Each structure stands twice: as structure tokens, then as C-alpha cells.
Amino acid sequence: DEVDPDFEDPKEIFSAHWDLGAARLVEKVPQERRIEMDPGLLRIAERGWKLTLAQHADAVDARVELGHKMNLFHETYDLLVTPAMPIPAFTVGQDLADQDSQNDWMDWSPFTYPFNLTGQPACVVPCGFTELGLPVGLQIVGPRYADPLVLQVASAFEEVHPFQMPEAANVTH
Structure with a gap:
């Protein structure tokens, strides 16, 4: 659902x-x-x-x-599944999604920090790549104290969708 x-x-x-x-x-x-x-x-x-x-x-x-x-x-x-991030990865060494603004990292990572507040277990697994070859993550969030469930589901996802590291030459960003 x-x-x-x-x-x-x-x-x-x-x-x-x-x-x-x-x-x-x-x-x-x-x-x-x-x-x-x-x-x-x-x-x-x-x-x-x-x-x-x-x-x-x-x-x-x-x-x-x-x-x-x-x-x-x-x-x-049982679980909440979200994207890890709403935007693609940005250049290594860049601290903000938009270097021209003074935005806060929470502005571009709204799916992760809420569960630090609630103390819920969460795990991010790689689930694909953008058109530029940048990694995309899937976040799996469970109820408090359900760490084993979150890790089991993450492991099952990785078995069905094994991560294939791209060749360095293919990474353009």
C-alpha cells in the first residue's frame, strides 16, 4: 500500500x-x-x-x-519504505545540494532524520542508479526495537536485487 x-x-x-x-x-x-x-x-x-x-x-x-x-x-x-533521498547525489566535497543557497542539509534529506527523532531502526540499501550513473537508495524503516525485522528485509531485498558497482569510467558526475 x-x-x-x-x-x-x-x-x-x-x-x-x-x-x-x-x-x-x-x-x-x-x-x-x-x-x-x-x-x-x-x-x-x-x-x-x-x-x-x-x-x-x-x-x-x-x-x-x-x-x-x-x-x-x-x-x-510492519514497515515504512521511502527513498533515501529526494535528489540525486551531488559532487564529492560539496556540502549542500545548492551551493548558491544557504539551505540546510535537512532540506534535502527529509526522509532520514525523522527516524533519528523517533528512535526507529532504519536501513538504506542500494536500489539502482540515476541516468547519470549515480546511486539511488531505498530506506526501510521499522517500528521501535524491530531492528532484526529491518535487517532481514534489507538482506532479502539485496538478495533479490544484488548491487552491481558500476565501472569507475562510467561514472560521469
Whole structure:
């Protein structure tokens, strides 16, 4: 069946947790060494330092609610299968899908981070290639604590659809 797990984009929920985590990480680095750190990580930490306790508490509550919605989803469906990414892979060394914008990695990876929030097992298996020869992944998501099921299904998929690494000369991107 093609179904929608029926939850709003949890980007703000994830961002609050991500930003606060980055802030805690950066705080452990001496001020004089932070110049050596990735500027993107420092920007994320800056956002984390600006979060209020109330904003963090709201994000925790929203995370619990998202987990509850996914628990209900899995009462009906054993697994959720999604693309790994909504866009093809981009050039090695490129951090953003569109280098000309300041988009966030969550903007181009909406299918993966929600399940980091809910604590659900997920596995990505290769399932083909784009017209340019770039790999495409299929994500298999299970209910909490169903890691063996997710891994069994991923293994079965790989048996039926074995991955064939393309010749390096055929990769044009």
C-alpha cells in the first residue's frame, strides 16, 4: 500500500535537538581552539545557544508526539519504505545540494532524520542508479526495537536485487 505516516515536517523539532547537541559539543572545546572547527558546526552551535528552556521543552514534547504517531502507524503497517533521498547525489566535497543557497542539509534529506527523532531502526540499501550513473537508495524503516525485522528485509531485498558497482569510467558526475 502507498500510505503517508501523517506527520508534519519535523524539521523544527529535529533542529532544536541538533542545535542544542552541537552547542553542548562546542562548549567542550576551548575557546582558542574553536577557530579550527567547521564554520557550519559553529553556526549550528550558535543557534543552540539561543534556544530557551521553553523551546527545548516544546521540542521534547513534540518529539514524544511524533514517536507516538509512528507507533500508531506501525500498529497497521510492519514497515515504512521511502527513498533515501529526494535528489540525486551531488559532487564529492560539496556540502549542500545548492551551493548558491544557504539551505540546510535537512532540506534535502527529509526522509532520514525523522527516524533519528523517533528512535526507529532504519536501513538504506542500494536500489539502482540515476541516468547519470549515480546511486539511488531505498530506506526501510521499522517500528521501535524491530531492528532484526529491518535487517532481514534489507538482506532479502539485496538478495533479490544484488548491487552491481558500476565501472569507475562510467561514472560521469
